[in-house]
Amino acid sequence: MRDAVAELVRDGDTVAIEGFTHLISFAAGHEIIRQRKRDLTLARLTPDLIYDQMVAAGVARKLIFSWLGNPGVGGLNAIRRRIEDADPAPLEIEEYSHFGMVGRYTAGAANLPFYPLRSYFETDLPTANPLIRPIASPYGDGIVYAVPPLKPDVTVVHAQRADAAGDTQVWGLLGCQKEAAFAAERVIVVVEELVDESVIRADPNRTIIPGLIVDAVVVEPFGAHPSYVQGAYDRDNRFYREWDPISRDEAALQAWLGDWVHGLDGRAAYVEKLGAERVAALRPSGSAPSGSVDYGRYG
Amino acid sequence: MGDDAAPGMPFTKSEMMIVAAARELAGQRVCFVGVGLPNIAVNLAKRTVAPDLELVYEAGVFGAQPARLPLSIGDPTIVSGATAVTSMWDLFSLYLQGGLIDVGFLGAAQIDRFGNINTTVIGPYDHPTTRLPGSGGACEIAINARQVFVIMRQSRRSFVERIDFRTSAGNLGGAEAAARIRREQGWIGSGPSVVVTDLGVYHFDETGEMRLDSLHPDATLDDVRATIGWEPKIAPDLATTATPTDEELRLVRVELDPEGAYTR
Numbered sequence: 001m002r003d004a005v006a007e008l009v010r011d012g013d014t015v016a017i018e019g020f021t022h023l024i025s026f027a028a029g030h031e032i033i034r035q036r037k038r039d040l041t042l043a044r045l046t047p048d049l050i051y052d053q054m055v056a057a058g059v060a061r062k063l064i065f066s067w068l069g070n071p072g073v074g075g076l077n078a079i080r081r082r083i084e085d086a087d088p089a090p091l092e093i094e095e096y097s098h099f100g101m102v103g104r105y106t107a108g109a110a111n112l113p114f115y116p117l118r119s120y121f122e123t124d125l126p127t128a129n130p131l132i133r134p135i136a137s138p139y140g141d142g143i144v145y146a147v148p149p150l151k152p153d154v155t156v157v158h159a160q161r162a163d164a165a166g167d168t169q170v171w172g173l174l175g176c177q178k179e180a181a182f183a184a185e186r187v188i189v190v191v192e193e194l195v196d197e198s199v200i201r202a203d204p205n206r207t208i209i210p211g212l213i214v215d216a217v218v219v220e221p222f223g224a225h226p227s228y229v230q231g232a233y234d235r236d237n238r239f240y241r242e243w244d245p246i247s248r249d250e251a252a253l254q255a256w257l258g259d260w261v262h263g264l265d266g267r268a269a270y271v272e273k274l275g276a277e278r279v280a281a282l283r284p285s286g287s288a289p290s291g292s293v294d295y296g297r298y299g
Numbered sequence: 300m301g302d303d304a305a306p307g308m309p310f311t312k313s314e315m316m317i318v319a320a321a322r323e324l325a326g327q328r329v330c331f332v333g334v335g336l337p338n339i340a341v342n343l344a345k346r347t348v349a350p351d352l353e354l355v356y357e358a359g360v361f362g363a364q365p366a367r368l369p370l371s372i373g374d375p376t377i378v379s380g381a382t383a384v385t386s387m388w389d390l391f392s393l394y395l396q397g398g399l400i401d402v403g404f405l406g407a408a409q410i411d412r413f414g415n416i417n418t419t420v421i422g423p424y425d426h427p428t429t430r431l432p433g434s435g436g437a438c439e440i441a442i443n444a445r446q447v448f449v450i451m452r453q454s455r456r457s458f459v460e461r462i463d464f465r466t467s468a469g470n471l472g473g474a475e476a477a478a479r480i481r482r483e484q485g486w487i488g489s490g491p492s493v494v495v496t497d498l499g500v501y502h503f504d505e506t507g508e509m510r511l512d513s514l515h516p517d518a519t520l521d522d523v524r525a526t527i528g529w530e531p532k533i534a535p536d537l538a539t540t541a542t543p544t545d546e547e548l549r550l551v552r553v554e555l556d557p558e559g560a561y562t563r
Contacts, residue, residue: 237370
């Protein structure tokens with residue numbers, strides 16, 4: 001991870017660490033903090049705790065998003081301080097809706113000049129964000145709003161497994177990692193498990209990202225904690241709740257970053273610090289395997 | 300609720316709100332579940348009045364069968380046992396904008412009499428006093444679901460004459476304008492139809508304005524007027540909401556929200 005971030009993430013980059021609740025690469029975010037990257041534009045539908053931590057650590061100058069909260073708990077307090085009180089400095093924001101963000105990645109990935117959607121008419125969002133613009137249908141049936149393509153310099157995707165070439169397979173919530181990866185200039189894939197190419201080829205429908213577009217494959221078990229990996233570990237809702245009081249107090253937050261990010265040399269140390277008991281408690285309570293399908297041999 | 304009704308278990312205002320919201324889903328087929336209070340109301344409905352309800356989550360799940368009530372709406376329990384897991388593009392394009400959603404169930408920070416919703420900021424956008432989460436999928440659910448249900452607690456800060464920011468379109472300035480815009484813009488939805496609060500149940504009248512149709516037990520019209528920023532319309536045949544049954548309360552307290560995260 002150290003090498004991948006050092007080589008592929010540069011000061012001033014637009015970085016997308018995607019994953020909708022599921023498969024959020026906290027390991028990559030923490031490494032970006034450790035390497036003290038600066039002036040990043042951070043893009044994500046739901047900034048989640050990872051961007052709250054990265055913003056608090058001072059790596060970001062701008063945020064592109066569509067839902068800014070800690071689901072079921074409250075707000076993202078470090079980001080809110082920056083927006084509400086410019087404390088310790090203002091944070092530039094560029095705001096969309098979920099579908100708008102998905103459309104932006106889709107246009108970026110498909111090399112389109114914009115993405116049209118029915119949203120935004122008669123709302124205040126186009127006033128808040130002038131990049132959301134109305135266009136008339138060329139076929140004469142009304143107006144839709146357009147959002148511009150989003151092409152991150154770097155997209156980071158956490159996944160269950162990949163082979164050494166970066167062919168990446170995901171199951172569970174798919175979010176828009178695929179679109180975000182195809183839209184990006186550089187792609188880092190972080191996986192729970194590195195597998196042989198034959199494992200990928202035995203189930204090609206599950207491949208969301210081909211190695212063709214991947215620049216680095218990093219093996220980082222438990223690298224998505226406190227988010228989760230379907231079938232491997234649960235969302236650590238306890239941590240999502242604990243983050244609220246920590247992040248309300250700037251000193252407590254900086255102390256947390258010191259203990260859990262700067263004070264550790266990587267994810268393995270983080271998992272060790274978390275402790276075997278906490279890790280074991282997050283394993284699924286049982287197994288729920290899919291029935292296998294038979295692709296057949298032809299020739 | 301007649302005088303001869305057996306005295307049930309005591310219940311809180313939040314529990315009454317969740318139960319009343321769940322009951323509104325009777326007869327519905329496909330429901331898009333928003334974050335927060337809608338999540339528990341819809342999951343209760345699936346266990347009571349609407350067992351065949353298809354739960355749709357913006358994370359990309361159709362036909363979820365959550366075995367536990369998730370804190371977030373992207374929890375692994377909405378995946379295991381679901382009918383389909385899709386990309387978010389599929390979900391927003393093919394299922395929502397494509398017109399397959401009967402009810403979009405939303406929460407809100409501020410609402411006005413016409414059901415327009417603010418979940419973005421309190422105060423001016425550039426210098427907000429409170430920065431709220433923003434739209435998420437709400438602004439697209441509000442116009443593309445066939446109808447929209449809202450669940451939220453009532454207060455002078457939340458039920459306001461003028462919302463600080465219109466995140467999601469309701470009946471705009473009234474039913475007539477809303478109908479014209481929906482027709483011109485090709486919106487599939489007909490907008491807000493139900494608002495359930497801790498004090499009562501509102502539907503929308505022919506002018507597109509909220510009307511109190513049912514008052515929860517223990518709530519008074521004075522309570523309603525004290526917590527709403529305009530003079531509310533009250534149905535002439537105002538009903539009293541039936542109290543929660545023991546089974547509804549058991550489901551909420553034991554099965555869905557044992558830690559009281561939603562009902563406190």
